[in-house]
Amino acid sequence: MEKKIITIGRQFGAGGREVGKRLAEKLNIPYYDKEIIDSAAVLSGLSKEYIAQNDETVTNSFLYSLVMGTRTLTGQKTVEEIKMDAQREALMEIAAKGSAVIIGRVADYTLREENPFRIFISADEKIRVERVCKRDGLSESEALKKVHKMDKLRSAYYNEYAYAAWGKADNYDLCINLSKISIDTAIDMIMLNM
């Protein structure tokens, strides 16, 4: 099989992770998600906890460092820059090793030279709230708040680092809304182009 890099962006609670896992199984290629954070942490020497905490959010300190131009003043990288460099390096290493399914982490943009197949997974808010309730043991109103918050963070993170609009159809090769389309059918659709 030709080398395949498949990236999956997703709305919070839409089922993107499940699509990624099942796709990787079907193609018999590695699946990366939290593993990227681990590798990045090892590479950068930053603690796993710190990166996990700041994962996929644009922190105030990063925005502050941008506004204040901290790096040019001191010539030193901010912790966020070290994290991003480490994640980028980890993504490059993963892609160098061979085929992979990679969830989130702006991998579609970071690995653009690899010509990845870029998937975006969405679902109606109602469905996402239901999944988050069940998965994270939250009330409906808590789940709704979390869905809104996480989408906002993911969008800000992507738009900051990919210089593109998160969830805009033409940024991706295939966008599947898992409201009318089942995960089984979504996998079959993706497999048609593999």
Add this chain to the structure above:
Amino acid sequence: MEKKIITIGRQFGAGGREVGKRLAEKLNIPYYDKEIIDSAAVLSGLSKEYIAQNDETVTNSFLYSLVMGTRTLTGQKTVEEIKMDAQREALMEIAAKGSAVIIGRVADYTLREENPFRIFISADEKIRVERVCKRDGLSESEALKKVHKMDKLRSAYYNEYAYAAWGKADNYDLCINLSKISIDTAIDMIMLNM
């Protein structure tokens, strides 16, 4: 077969019309495009030419009438409102008749009560410019200008009448970028959910 309303939004020059035609053939159901304009024209008594000229653009006079609240002042509909009502009525009649593939015309929003399967077709700019050069006999720079202009008009028209963002993945059930995915594969993907 259960009644199916399939709507296709598309970037200019992406190939959405071809996808729609071939899908309608494969499903053996009617395909609507300019035909909607014709029906709308008959219904409203407006000339076919007038509607064709103003099709999928938000005209200055419409914006003017919104700003000035012309309708409330005079109690009369503007020509644009008559056109939109007629198109809406035509879409309703088409949907009432049975299954259909409908291109553009904010049909996904207008026919939302019918629970349509909503497709969006995009393609990289390079590919779209090539198609428009060939199809419309334009130079590369003319085609590029037309692609930008038409996308802008479609986006403004959709955002105005659908109260939603044109080309945003989660507004649709399936968004296919015809850069890496062939039209044949796109049709096969769609057919998996029919």
